[in-house]
Amino acid sequence: MSAELSLRALLEHPDAVGVTVLNGGDTAWTRVVVENHEDALPAEVDRALAVLVDPTPTASWQVDALLRRVHDRGFTGIALTGEPPGQGSCALARRLGLVVLHTQTPLQLARACWQLAEARDALTLRMVRRVARSIEYRANDLGDLLGHLAGNVGEGIALIDRDGVLQTAGEPIPDSLLAQVSFDHWLDIAESPDGLIASVAVESRTRHKLRVAMHGKDASIAYRNALSTAVQVVMPMVAARLLIDEVEAVSDASQSSGLLGDFLDSQGRVGAEVEQRMLAHGWRTSGYHLGFRMVGRGRLDQLELLRFVTSRLTHVPADSHAATRGGGVTGWLTFTETPSPAVIARRVQDLHAIHTAAQTSFMVATGVGSLAAGPTGLAATLGEARDAARLAADRERSRWFVHIDSLGLEQLLLAWTGGDTFASAAASMLSPLSEVERETLAAYLDEESSIVATADRLGLHRNTVSARIQRLQGLLGIDLRDPEARLALQLACRVAL
Numbered sequence: 001m002s003a004e005l006s007l008r009a010l011l012e013h014p015d016a017v018g019v020t021v022l023n024g025g026d027t028a029w030t031r032v033v034v035e036n037h038e039d040a041l042p043a044e045v046d047r048a049l050a051v052l053v054d055p056t057p058t059a060s061w062q063v064d065a066l067l068r069r070v071h072d073r074g075f076t077g078i079a080l081t082g083e084p085p086g087q088g089s090c091a092l093a094r095r096l097g098l099v100v101l102h103t104q105t106p107l108q109l110a111r112a113c114w115q116l117a118e119a120r121d122a123l124t125l126r127m128v129r130r131v132a133r134s135i136e137y138r139a140n141d142l143g144d145l146l147g148h149l150a151g152n153v154g155e156g157i158a159l160i161d162r163d164g165v166l167q168t169a170g171e172p173i174p175d176s177l178l179a180q181v182s183f184d185h186w187l188d189i190a191e192s193p194d195g196l197i198a199s200v201a202v203e204s205r206t207r208h209k210l211r212v213a214m215h216g217k218d219a220s221i222a223y224r225n226a227l228s229t230a231v232q233v234v235m236p237m238v239a240a241r242l243l244i245d246e247v248e249a250v251s252d253a254s255q256s257s258g259l260l261g262d263f264l265d266s267q268g269r270v271g272a273e274v275e276q277r278m279l280a281h282g283w284r285t286s287g288y289h290l291g292f293r294m295v296g297r298g299r300l301d302q303l304e305l306l307r308f309v310t311s312r313l314t315h316v317p318a319d320s321h322a323a324t325r326g327g328g329v330t331g332w333l334t335f336t337e338t339p340s341p342a343v344i345a346r347r348v349q350d351l352h353a354i355h356t357a358a359q360t361s362f363m364v365a366t367g368v369g370s371l372a373a374g375p376t377g378l379a380a381t382l383g384e385a386r387d388a389a390r391l392a393a394d395r396e397r398s399r400w401f402v403h404i405d406s407l408g409l410e411q412l413l414l415a416w417t418g419g420d421t422f423a424s425a426a427a428s429m430l431s432p433l434s435e436v437e438r439e440t441l442a443a444y445l446d447e448e449s450s451i452v453a454t455a456d457r458l459g460l461h462r463n464t465v466s467a468r469i470q471r472l473q474g475l476l477g478i479d480l481r482d483p484e485a486r487l488a489l490q491l492a493c494r495v496a497l
Helices: 007-012 060-072 087-096 106-136 142-153 221-265 272-280 302-313 341-358 374-392 404-414 420-430 435-446 451-458 462-476 483-496
Strands: 002-006 020-023 028-035 048-052 075-080 099-102 156-161 164-169 187-192 195-202 210-216 288-296 319-324 328-335 364-368 401-403
Touching (some): 020 087, 060 075, 087 099, 106 221, 142 221, 210 221, 221 319, 288 374, 302 328, 328 341, 341 364, 364 374, 374 401, 374 404, 420 483
Parallel strands (some): 028 048, 364 401
Antiparallel strands (some): 002 028, 156 164, 187 195, 288 364
């Protein structure tokens, strides 16, 4: 019979009463062979137990010869009947690494082995049938499928990657088990004091190092075999569901991106058709909005970034939306009532936390607009977020994150320098200054606010430069000790001069 059973499990079986271990400790066998006498045993096996029905020879030299021949065939255990072997034969068995059992009812012992193997197969078959039964239920997405599987099988199931659990259903995976999972093998089985986990690699066109894992508290051999078989049956179901979800996600992302483009092109003055499409997507243009934009500072998988951002937005206490757009992700938070400055500050902190978390997997820069109301306000804050993200892409010292409201009165200067609006705003901001004062300001900002370096560059006395800087600060109404103000004026100088 084909089985893998441990000596411990065999001795605990009711039909193994009267079995005596003459030599050897706890071990496990991959196969049990029952024959009348030694000559009928197969010539070569691997880690098998031989159960001989005929009585053992009485002469010690015959017993020793029997043990050697059985060992040479690849057996690691033998069950004998009749007169038990003597101490000399048991000593030989120890040297050979052969476990010796003795019983007066070898057929009863064989039946115990068979029942243990049958129980193992029965548990596997029952679990696989429960997995198959899950197909009967319609699954709208991967979460639904995992829920059906966990409910039918009665075990915890999860989709995981190297960073942890992506989706789960049923009993959560204990941290001690999750830490034991290896991503180097197609099938992996691991144990901890909290139980057993079996996982298998899942192929995905867009994500790497995914595994589907099933876990439970039983650590027996029968349960191990059943769980490892079940998770291999589950894997194609999960892979197919992932493919369906990814195709639907690409389609939805494409539709959302196109709709967002139509809205931005209209600058918030949408027609009935666009408004109806936005409502169908759950995009509400009424209320108060805070836009954000996340762009790549290198090659970027937009769909993967969108998936990451939307998953994190679910933890932000505000109505949120996001869509792929031109090399990045554009999104916004919506409030039905006017949020207080403190609430806005907390939501900006939430967006900053998402940006920081994204940095571990993506090279991104993030810009956040200011609070605005209504459909035109939504278009405006998204435009500000776009400009702030472009600026953030060059600002390593701010960790590639810019909130346009943090720049105070100078936020208008942060529109991208190629736009007419920026040039007009820059000229207006610098209009109180003479041409000489503008040149002094530009040199001062380029020299990182150094009076000495500016004086050397312009060929002036440092007192002259200091006086000019004090004067132009008064004319502009700006404190040049503010780094954001200095940045805004430096951009203005580069456009206007």
